[in-house]
Structures are given as C-alpha cells and as structure tokens.
Amino acid sequence: MDEVDQREQHHAVKHGYKDGRHRAHRVRPSSTPRCPEHPARSASPGLVMVTAAGYKARMRYRQAFIPTLKEVPKDATSPSHVLLLRAGYVRMVGAGIYEMLPLGHRVLTKIANIVRREMNAAGAQELLLPALLPAEYFRETGRWDSFGDALVRLKDRRGNDYHLGPTHEEIITDLVRREVKSYRQLPLNLYQVQMKFRDEARPRGGLLRCREFMMKDAYSFDVSMEAAEKSYATMRDAYHAIFTNLGLHYRVVRADSGAMGGSTSAEFQVLTQTGEDAIVACSSCEYAANAEVAQARPAAGAAATAVTAADVPALVKVRTPKVKSIDEVVAFFEANVPETPGLTPASCIKSLVYVATNVTTGASETVLVVVRGDHEVNEVGLCRHLGADEVRMASEDEVKQHMGAAPGFIGPVGYTGRLVVDADAAAVVSAVGGANENPFHYANIVHGRDYHGEVGNLRLVRNGDLCVVCGAALETYKGIEGGHVFILGTHYSDKMGATFLDEGGVQRSIVMGCYGIGVSRLMATAVEQHHDDAGIRWPMAIAPFQVIVTMLGDAEDTTAAATQIYDGLRAAGVDVLLDDRDERPGVKFKDAELLGIPLRVTVGARALAEGNVEFKERSGGDALALPVADAVTKITERVVALGGELTR
C-alpha cells in the first residue's frame, strides 16, 4: 500500500467514518493535504471529492477486475464480440444476455452520459419507466398480439399477464394522457436510459443483437404535425451531435417507411464491416439510404450517344435455343449474330414477372418488370411504385401462363398487361431482349417505339452508381443501426385517447415522435469500427480510461515517478489506470493495447535515466519522450485535444 492510501485510511479509521454515516457532512480538514503536487487544489476542500470512507484509492490494475483472455472464446465471431470478451469488458450468460464488467460498464456509462448531455441540451427530460409492464397497455394498442414472439411475456403469482418492455410508447402515452390536458403543457420530450427486452428470434454478433440491451428512448409530444416536425428536427440535430461526439463514423439513412410514407423517419447507421444492413452513401454529399430504397441517377450514356432511336433498324427476331440468362444471351449473340457487335449485359433488357398484392384489399396483380441486363430489381422500390404491400417473383408456371413463353424468353414487346420499366432499361437505345416466344430473342428493341411502359426507378443501386442528388459516385457499406428517429403521428395517441384542448377549446390528439439509441449496441459498433490486430482502439470520448500509466519494474524512482504522474493526471480530471502489476513489460503492453486505452505513458528505468517517460498513442505513431515534469500537462492537453472530458 502506498503512502497516500495509507494515510487516507488511517485518517478515516481514526475519525470513525468507516460506516459512511456522515457522508453528507464529511469534509477533509485542511491540515491534511490531499495532493502534495497540487497544494492549491488541496487547500480548497470544495474541489476535492471526499468519500464516505474518507479516502480515495488509486485505480490500480493490480486490484482491478479486468479478466483478459489470451485465447479467443469459441462462440465469438465478430471483432467486437471477440475483443470485448478478451479484454474483459463483458461476459456472456446466455444467448444475447451479457454481464457488463467494470470496464464495459464504464464505457456504457460514458456513452449514456454523452447521450444524456445532448438530450438535455435539446430540452428533453430524463425519467425512468418500469421495465416490468402489465399487459393492459399493449392490449390497448393491439401490440400484445401483434408484437408476437419477440415480446417477453410472464405471469405474476395471480396469473395476470405481464411483459418486459421492448419499447415504451404505450406506457409513456398512458403517463402523458393522464397528466397532460392542455396545449399549454406541450411540447414535451421525455426520455429514459434503460434495459429493453426482446426475445429475438436469433441473437447474434455478441452485443450487436441482444435479448436484453440498453437503450435510450425518447418520446416527443406536440400539438400539431408542424410542431412535431420541429421536435423531430431538434432530435435529428441532437443525434448528429451525439454520434459525432461519440467518435463514430456514421451516416443518416432514410429508412423504408413503407406504406406510411413521408420523410419523417431516419436511421443513424454506424458504418462497419460486419453490419446487418446494406446501405448506400454518396462519396461527396450527404445522400445516404438503405440499399432497399436507395436511388441512383439514370445512366448518362444514353443521351450522350450519337445513336438515336431513329437510327435503330427495325426489330430482328433471332432464334436462340436454350439461351436464357443474360450471360448466355451475350455469349450467343457474340458468336452467332454479327449485326450486334460488342453486345454487353448493359445493352440487354431483362424481363421479370412479379405478383403484387395489397394486403388490406386482398387484391393481387401480375406485372411485367423490365430492368437493364446488368441490373437487379429493387423489390421494395417496386412495391412503392405499384402501391403494393408485397411483391414476389412469379413461379415458372405462372410466367408461362401469363406470358405464353418460358422465363428466359419473355419480353415487353407485344405485351399488353401492366408493364413497368426501370429508367435505365428505358434508356437503352437498342436493346436485346426476350421475344415472348420460345425460343426467340429480339434485337434492336427501342423503348417508346417497340414497347411502352411506366418508367420509374426500379433497380437496386450498385457501388459506383451516380448519386441522385449530386452525381458523384455512390458507395455501398455495411451498417449497424445505432439510432432511429421518427414521427409517430397520432397512431398511439388516437388509440389510447391521449388528447389535449387547444387554444380554441377543441380536443385534439397529441402528435408524437419517438427517438431511440442503442446504447449497448453502440459500445459494440464502436469496437467494430475502431480496432486492429492488437485489440480495441477506443475513441477518447468513450474509452473506459483515457490514459494508462504503465510502470515497468518496482524501483523506487520508477514507482515515485509513475505515482506522481498518476496523481497529477487524476488531479487534472483525467481518467487514469495505473498498471502496477508485477508482470513483464510485454504482458503490460499487450494488455494495454488489448484494452484499447487511447494514451499510454510508460514509466521505466530506461527513459527515467534521462528524466523522461514514454508517451504513446494507441491509434498509432511513435513513442515520444516527455520530461517527467511536463508529462501531466502534455498528456492532459492531448486528452482534451482528442475529445476527452476532464471530470472533477
């Protein structure tokens, strides 16, 4: 035990404060200097946090509960899962259920606090709702049934139905409808940070998809749609601040709002290698969208080419036995049809039969969809274009019956049913496509001359396609949804009777919005994004410790210098871990890198002989020699420069 700790404990025991009963009034006598290096601080008791026990221990690795693993646990596959387990941040208890160890808890707390700060700044108020909920609220909105197996249901001893909260729209709407009666009480934005429970069909990726997870969920209540949009915009701004402050590379993506429509929903996608979502983002502007709904600018080639529709010869029917796929068509024409030199998939058109259904009316319709040969149909976009709830590709038999030809030979020419054409397919000046007759294809197909259809954006966007907004190249990413903002409208308030009286005394439904952030998921996504072969590389803002002081050996001067720097950093408000373990240097370096602490100060005999310590950043770069006397100041500056917050 070192000198300071000893003195502190002795002091506490002597004065009988061990039991903490005098917590509120406990103030260090000024005669006991707390920190010899910073007398100014010590002299002012108000600046120093004094604990109930009357002393303050150093955060020593020797005593810290940081169980690191050399080997990779078998069940872990994604980088974040492997590293969070290996570095001792979390332990698994069951599929999608994790224990947060001290390091993990520190990170979680830091993330949550950044979220809180921005939420509060945006005018939201934190509260805490129950996780255990009576079934009546979900029954009121129908979600008791519609939520399905993902709802964790339970019964109490009297057999009443309960569930664990997977999200809290109902319960908060109930609170607000009981308490809010007047437009004067609005707007209101209430949020909580709490464990959520969902019985996921398949938990996966460690913390990325859990059955129990920490979430910040906020709900806004407004008098009108216009006001709600303002609340929504405020939350969007707050989310930008949050994700930026967390140090995450992210994109805001328009979610597929399906039949609900509108631009009132956005996902904050953290870009990673292992994400569940495919997203498309512009390399130049802010455009980004879920791959399912992303749009690209139609290829410019068609307009630029000298060949115009007028120059294209009339249709030529070519016998193409056993030639069905686009690749086969290209190869066949290359070998057998000299009139179409240099045929590529991009100059073919591909025709597909879809069956679209509208769930509410039960109506279904069969349509022919035409896309360019090298493109794929975007089924979500097709749904939207058709106003359908779902679409599926027709079976081979259905195709034959509907088209009168087999799937490989169908085409738009002469087709009389509903025909939708992707803009890029329509732009192909002289296309090769099926002839609607076995086994024939047409060459020289011209949209507008040989067939006519509704033109729309119906294809999936690919890497390198052009941005609809600015024309720059689009890039595809994998993303993990870290946050979601959207306007709920009066969906819940109508069902639950959450109303207010407006200025004219008219009773109206409250217009709601909801805003979620997956706090525990963000911890994992941060690791997905910030790691290397050696371990985690936390962004400064959410690192469990900002600095680790790695002490090599236990020589008197080494210990003194390390302790001095540690205490100085602590006094400056830096989160420091002191590695005082009796381990060989290699072990300490490896652990420091595995844990991912952004800054490392190595105190060892070698540098100390010159009056220096070594300073190294986890993100890379060479070790730097710092004079012992300057170390605290320089390192503190670096912590701040990297976005670290000083506490106390």
Added chain:
RNA sequence: CGGGGCGUAGCGCAGUUUGGUAGCGCGCACGGUUCGGGACCGUGAGGCCGGAGGUUCGAAUCCUCUCGCCCCGACCA
C-alpha cells in the same frame, strides 16, 4: 422456425470411428531463475466428459430423449 456445426478443467482443444484408470497447451497456486513486447525450470490444485434414461461386467465413447451455444437463412431493428 428451416439448414449446418458444437457441448470434455477458467480459456482453447485431443480422446468418441474400434467401450476398459480422462489427457495436452494456456491460465491459476507454490519455489527458484528471469525482467522493455504475452519468459524459463520444477512442484501442484482443478473435470458428475451439458442433462436424463437405456444397452453393457464396464460408457466421454453405443442407443433414445432432452437442454444449451455458434453460424447461414427466415424474422426483427
């Protein structure tokens, strides 16, 4: 829920085909030597072989049932 894989010491694994005293590496404890990039030597502790039934003189091993975990998909966000 469909498909595939796996449960043996804290972690990683062998042993199962062909039934016969439960092993290896790491980690852990103790002693010694080491000490700037996961050291070395010696000694030692630690396992109801996921669980239940069955077959057998005898089961980690064979049979039946069950529970759990991972991956792909469906689902979800």
